[in-house]
Amino acid sequence: MSFALPVWLAVQEELLGNGGADFGAPSCFDEFDDEALFQVFNLSRPCISFILDAARIRMKTLALKNPTLSVDEMVMVALNYYAHGVSSPCVLQRVGQCQTDCLAIMSTVSGVIAGMSDQFISFPLTHEAKKKVAFKTEKLCRIPNVLGVLGAAHFKIRASPYETDTFRGFVNTLGYTSVVSQIICDSDGNILSVEKCCVGSTFEQELWESSFKGREMEEEIHGPFWVIAGKGYNLSKHVLTPVAEPANDSETSFNEAHTKIHDVMRTTLGSMKRRFRCLNQLGFAQENSLAKKSNIIKACSVLHNIAKKFSVPPPSDAGQIEPLHPGKQRAEPDINPEALKARQKLIVANFLKVSSTRNPPSKGIAEEVVSVAGVLSVSGSKEVVNVDP
Template sequence: MAAIGILNLHKRRNAVDRIYRERLTLTNLRDTDIESRYRLDRESIVYLMRLIGGDIRKSGRGRSIDPETQVLVTLRYMAKGDFYSETGDVHGVSRSSVCRIIHNVVTSINKRLHNIRFPRTNEDILHTKVMFQRSCGLPNCLGAVDGTLVPIIAPKQNEEAFVSRTGCHALNVQAVADADMRFTDVVCRWTGASHDEMVFDNCGLKEHLEATNIGYLLGDSGYPLKPFLMTPYLHPGSPAEERFNKAHKRGRVVVERSFGVLKARFRCLSKSGGCLPFAPEKSANIILCCFKLHNLCLERGLPLPDISSDNDDSQTPGEFINECGRGGIQRRNELTQLFSR
């Protein structure tokens, strides 16, 4: 017994006291610093904390990490694309805690925040069409569709399928944006080698538009011409067709600008922020969360960030001359007639 007591005393003398680092809070940050570091303003962060607080509440044991710190850690990573160690050092948590926090918070936001909605009611459909017609002159348009590449770390399985045309491993994310740069539909489960046309052809939105005939989307020439998907003339042969192409470009550019704003806001999605160091499934969850936070920023009127010139990563358009159905040609001709005067 004496020997055991001496051994325990020796362990206590050689034990290293646990060091608790100071953690940032919203109360000791200026408003400008909050928006610069986390991309959201103070009120929006508080809103998120209330929205998901029940999912990520602290355990009550020792120095467990409070919901505010968890939200700040996640937003900081998505805004800057930092290494875990740097994000942890800023907020006084360990590298392993950062990894766990990010996925818990992202999962909760995706579960609780529902602000990516394609117009379904008559009121929403009419509003979307009116806003697009004001911006580009094309009636009955419900949005602009395109794909963007988000770099990820090379997956352990089926690696070659994720290699994009740029040579990096990525997910090809399809999104539809309205005239206000709000994302109304997002698909982020396809590999970087997947072509935009194939992604659209296998999404639920295509089936919905085809079945309901409520309007159409604008897409580049990488998509086939359909009654519900208008593409530009590859070789315009009249002034009316040229004017249609210009109007089409004014309408479609909104989705490219939306991607630019998204990646400028959340650098973890941009190649300037490296790549998402997660498996494809977890990367897709983070991507979806960033899209939802982008919409939240628009809803709350936060200023748009400067768009850098390194966001042009969409696939090179191809020519789908043989996939232009009669219905698509007829609808485009009818729209072109609006520009014949």
């Protein structure tokens, strides 16, 4: 669940209490039958009705630049643009606007829906909520005390190679220009946190260290829990990365479990990009436009969670989704001995298999030995870690 039931009920109460005459009133979406509605917006009617009622409340407080359109029509323009990356002829005809006007409208609505993230994107805060999320994750992959999956989500943009300095900053590890946001999701693919919008060349570790959620986790505000992360992140007491060179069956088994839960992020981003095709191309690269791109990413994250709440499947006819990016690591990543010890302790407690090492130890490198007492040394590292069973 992307947000707790009390939060959901509170939003429903706000809609019922403040929606006024607009709540449940006929809207321009009623002109579409259910099949056409999904083709144009990639969302179901109940889902759109909920989004519309929530947006009405917030947009009533704005001084709208284009009063010729109703709130319903502005939301229609935005949802259609999110779904296809351009405005459909049927929507342009309905609202009587051109593509340029629709982009401005979409920008306004994106800011409004992004502002709804405080209600619809929620990291587990209470101990009970954290235990519930961790239990579901452990049930999936056998790794305990995990609150979510951490990932750097890249979204393509256009950049001119003639603007050399700007262009280079946006080129990511796969060689194309993008912006990148930090996303955390749970084992069901609900988005728990979305932060930052940086140029595509930004290090994943840099995103984490400068993020609110990263500082909260590393400062122990969320307790002794992990987030699962790929090779672009440094192993820490709260960021759990795979073993770089597994030396035995236990480490291999752990890496397989890590891959299983880490793949949830790839699936989640794939689902988002199928439902909201605007994320496959966010326009032109400009440093001063990152805030607008961030609003679109956050808005689509909010709508993703709402769509999951209404069990709306993503379209199945979309194109190929690129894989998660290979981690962009610094030349000499920090090695935290305490984090190494904590990860080995987790492996011993949950993935221990009494077996010989896969390869004979190289000269000068400690071989991992699994004994009845559970004493291990970290393969491929000068750090020797003794772990009590």
